[in-house]
């Protein structure tokens with residue numbers, strides 16, 4: 001339990017730093033920019049968000065790097081109707097995607 005707490009403090013600090021000058025990842029061939037942990041970032045190299053935009057790149061639909069750099073995406077913690085875990089990513093605090101928000 002303690003470990004999780006420490007981890008989240010580091011995570012918070014990391015995100016705070018990120019917010020000052022967000023780095024995104026993009027490859028010369030790609031039309032999108034990604035966060036570091038996006039599975040599509042592949043051979044992408046780090047660039048400043050502003051530079052990626054200048055180059056005409058758009059935000060990835062999967063990792064959704066946003067300009068504030070503070071939204072940490074989590075996999076939705078809900079289960080779908082067939083009993084498997086929902087695969088949607090969400091930045092919501094309760095870790096539930098828009099479809100699984102409590103009514």
Ligand SMILES: [Zn+2]
Nearest residue numbers: 034038060063
């Ligand atoms: Zn991506």
Ligand SMILES: [Zn+2]
Nearest residue numbers: 076086097100
């Ligand atoms: Zn969901």
